[in-house]
Amino acid sequence: MTKTQIFTPAKLAxxxxxxxxxxxxxxxxxxxxxQVTDDLIEHHRRVAAGGVSMTTVAYCSVSADGRAFDHELWMRKEIVPDLKKLTDAVHREGSLASIQLGHSGFFTNKEVIGKRPLGASAKWCLFMRSHCREMTREDIEEKVQDFVAAAELARDAGFDAIEIHAGHGYLLSQFLSPWTNRRNDAFGGVIDNRLRFPIKVVENTRDILGYDFPILIKMNQVDGIKTGVSIHESVIMGKAFEKAGASALIPSSGFTSKVPFLMLRGGLPIEEMSGNQEGSLDRLGMKLFGRFMVPEHTYQPLFQLEGARKILEAVNIPVIYIGGVESLADMQQVLGEGFSFVQLGRATIQDPDFVSKLETGQIDRSPCDHCNRCVAAMDAGGVYCVSNREGFLDQDSRG
Ligand SMILES: Cc1cc2nc3c(=O)[nH]c(=O)nc-3n(C[C@H](O)[C@H](O)[C@H](O)COP(=O)(O)O)c2cc1C
Structure with a gap:
């Protein structure tokens, strides 16, 4: 695909x-x-000003009991006016806004939610050091309704699209994965059963939002765990999401509570992650054992391509490529292969103007070195690139 084609308008639903x-x-x-803070609004305004066609507000829980951290959004009526300020700010920059809706399931934080976490099956979570309870049919029905209500509120807040999180080991992914789902009822066992709850979420959300509101699904092509979802099953999942009414798929990989860096690849910022631990024992533990607890994965450009191609071949809806897009040539390659859009993470954290600089020919690749210290920064007060803090503080580009 030519550069002009990349920067020409395109339809998504x-x-x-x-x-x-x-x-x-x-x-x-x-x-x-x-809470929706001024920093969150400014972050997305700034990303929008940097040339992307749509920015995505990251993980927003569909209910108060789906939070893994205190500094995480959960969807409720009271925050709609503040979210509207965010979408208005993004729209004023000529861009669109999407929001990720999910639930952390067995790795929700019991201190934050004030009760025992819910999961597909009862399971110990080393990441949060808690034991979840298996969800009943009533719980499943309640969470389906929570997704639907959150999607409606997102639309009321002016979002142009929603992204349902069915990957990275979040609740829907916990139902899809045999590693976390060991149920004996209609929601466990063969892949068609494990899909039942996520599919209900997509179908019910589609019913409420109407036929052409974009519903993106972020899913795993592989979990990266021996007993997790394989590429064979994720192809089945992709087709099922298409049938249920998904507008587009975003195939990623990894399980936050077990292999959190598989979705990123590259550096493991143990020193900085250790600094984020609350107690001195936890800090020491992370320093000493971090490398054993959190596996490292080698980075390469377009690291999700092989699996993403299999999903692309299997479905007839747009597939959005994510993972290691760092240059104009990378974009040309994946869009040329038939992916409809690309999603970028670190390149836009390193420099919010990355996309407009590509478009105007000032650069042709991102200088991001995948040290992943931005991941530690996000838990220490807000995400930024440790090597280019000025990127988001550039006064000239502020509105
Ligand atoms: C600081 C940081 C935070 C992230 N948080 C999320 C998240 O909340 N939800 C999600 O689905 N992916 C999250 N990701 C993963 C990105 O969406 C993306 O899949 C990954 O960074 C690979 O794309 P990239 O190579 O363009 O960075 C995060 C990545 C980074 C760097």
Missing amino acids: GLELKNRVIRAGCFEGMCQGG
């Missing part, structure tokens, strides 16, 4: 995007107490 480059959901760490 009923929505026109000004180009084929979307900012991926990258947890901002800016919602202390679950």
